Amino acid sequence: xxxxxxxxxxxxxxxxxxxxxxxxxxxxxxxxxxxxxxxxxxxxxxxxxxxxxxxxxxxxxxxxxxxxxxxxxxxxxxxxxxxxxxxxxxxxxxxxxxxxxxxxxx
Numbered sequence: 268x269x270x271x272x273x274x275x276x277x278x279x280x281x282x283x284x285x286x287x288x289x290x291x292x293x294x295x296x297x298x299x300x301x302x303x304x305x306x307x308x309x310x311x312x313x314x315x316x317x318x319x320x321x322x323x324x325x326x327x328x329x330x331x332x333x334x335x336x337x338x339x340x341x342x343x344x345x346x347x348x349x350x351x352x353x354x355x356x357x358x359x360x361x362x363x364x365x366x367x368x369x370x371x372x373x
Contacts, residue, residue, distance in 0.1 A: 299352040306345030314338030 317335025325332050 297352060297357045299348045303345045303348030303352060306341050307349065308345075310338050310340070310342030310345050312338070314342055 313334050315338070317332050317338050320332055320334055324334075
């Protein structure tokens with residue numbers, strides 16, 4: 268037995284941990300999560316601004332409550348992205364080849 272043999276399982280364990288972290292990072296920074304979250308938050312803010320709009324603000328927009336309609340649209344778009352993310356999650360990255368000499372190409 269050489270000194271390299273006992274360390275191999277340790278490296279294997281470290282590689283597996285890094286693969287898990289990579290998968291978590293890929294899911295965390297999925298663009299659908301970022302877009303959905305931002306549109307949902309901004310949609311709620313603009314919708315609230317539309318609900319408390321004065322008659323003078325509505326009259327400026329020729330009788331249309333633009334903040335309310337824009338906020339609802341943003342809210343729906345944000346929720347669409349979040350539902351899409353929930354129904355079709357990010358697939359994990361492909362597994363790295365094992366250290367036993369397997370090649371990544373068939």
